[in-house]
Amino acid sequence: MSSSNEQKHNTSPWVTFCMTTYKRPDFLRDQINELFKQTFTDFAIIIHDNDTTASAKSVVESFNDPRVQYFTNEENLGMVKSFNRSLARATSPYVVMITDDDPVYPDMLQTVYDLTIQYPGFGMYYGGCNIMYNNPEVAKPSRGKVGMNSCLADLPIDTVRTFSGQQFPFAFFSGETGHMLWSCGIVKREIALAVDGMPDFGSPYNTDFGYMVLCGAREGVVLLNRALGHQVVHGANYGFTESDFEKFYIVPEAWIAWIQQRLPQKNDYTGLQKLMEEYTGRWVVAYAMSIKRYLNDKKLTNDNFNKFVRKIFRISYLRKWKMKYLLAVRFPNLFELLIEAKRRMFDRKR
Structure with a gap:
């Protein structure tokens, strides 16, 4: 097994965890703690906070670890744009896109x-x-x-x-x-x-x-x-x-x-x-x-919700899926039996 200690001579980390967060300090704290358990230690963590009040700043500062970089967005950009802000700041050869709760x-x-x-x-x-x-x-x-x-x-x-x-x-x-x-x-x-x-x-x-x-x-x-x-x-x-x-x-x-x-x-x-x-x-x-x-x-x-379900099953290629949805909702036990039967047929074919 290779050792991550061999990587420490690099000036830039080998990999960066790119993350966004929004008003979930407990989740963020737990996630950072979990990432620090990695046996391979040549990594950085870049976090963009969608909370303009910087509610997660104190969580990051409590770790006092230079591997963690924290930035506050000027407005709530939504999950996608905020994730991509963190990615844009990474300088490592590899990246990991990761939420604050997985x-x-x-x-x-x-x-x-x-x-x-x-x-x-x-x-x-x-x-x-x-x-x-x-x-x-x-x-x-x-x-x-x-x-x-x-x-x-x-x-x-x-x-x-x-x-x-x-x-x-x-x-x-x-x-x-x-x-x-x-x-x-x-x-x-x-x-x-x-x-x-x-x-x-x-x-x-x-x-x-x-x-x-x-x-x-x-x-x-x-x-x-x-x-x-x-x-x-x-x-x-x-x-x-x-x-x-x-x-x-x-x-x-x-x-x-x-x-x-x-x-x-x-x-x-x-x-x-x-x-x-x-x-x-x-x-x-x-x-x-x-x-x-x-x-x-x-x-x-x-x-x-019901309005959007009706609307989504009007999309041409999804029309055939409407009956499966209705079957699953109205007759869940029958639906489960059909799913299991299909799985067994697939296993036999393999």
């Missing part, structure tokens, strides 16, 4: 550093992830269980796969990669900048996926089938505000167009649009279903 495991950087030595020449080096549901209110609507849920591919632990730039978008949208979390790996900084960082297509939804697809399409991906971190679903990050429903509607067309316009023109992506539409259809149904289940469990009604 921890990575202590060996994450050491693991991906070793992958760069064993598999040189790629633009992205990633591991898998888990999802942590903190309470039944968010676990049940998402068809998960309270606690840790694995998102790894159905392969032996520690399997390493490599994808060329042309292969990776197909692997991602077909589900071959397993669920990926953008904080569980590194990207060459020059690639992250070349794709304009976090996609700014008018909605925060799926921007992390768009970022990974576009970065991976440049110089390929090395993917380790071992969880290197986890996403935390705790309620405060679970899109229930009415303002998010309009942004939900933006996604199906805007993020597909954004990705297609920025994929490397040298590669052949024939057939990719169909995969992207299937992926987006599944995401739309899963998201709408989770919100509807939450509202039902709470015995709440939300006319604004």
Whole structure:
């Protein structure tokens, strides 16, 4: 195992964690504490605060560590632009885009550093992830269980796969990669900048996926089938505000167009649009279903949500998904049985 101490002669860190935050000092404090547990120590942390009152400044100053750089935005720029501000300040060869509430495991950087030595020449080096549901209110609507849920591919632990730039978008949208979390790996900084960082297509939804697809399409991906971190679903990050429903509607067309316009023109992506539409259809149904289940469990009604659901299923390629959504909402037990039957058929074919 390589030692990060060998890197300390560098004047610039090997990797930078790029982060944004907004009025969540406890989350930020916990996240910085977790990042300081990395066994590979040649890193920096750059934080942009969307709170103009600099409410997170005292948290950062309490660590008194030069590896952490803190900046306050002149206004609330929103998540996407604030993340990209942090990316723009990075000077390291590699970057990690990370939220203030999704921890990575202590060996994450050491693991991906070793992958760069064993598999040189790629633009992205990633591991898998888990999802942590903190309470039944968010676990049940998402068809998960309270606690840790694995998102790894159905392969032996520690399997390493490599994808060329042309292969990776197909692997991602077909589900071959397993669920990926953008904080569980590194990207060459020059690639992250070349794709304009976090996609700014008018909605925060799926921007992390768009970022990974576009970065991976440049110089390929090395993917380790071992969880290197986890996403935390705790309620405060679970899109229930009415303002998010309009942004939900933006996604199906805007993020597909954004990705297609920025994929490397040298590669052949024939057939990719169909995969992207299937992926987006599944995401739309899963998201709408989770919100509807939450509202039902709470015995709440939300006319604004219902309006946008009707509107989103009028989009041409999503019309066929409307019946799946209605089936999931009205007959959830039957829907689960059909999902399980389909999974078993797929396993037999493999």
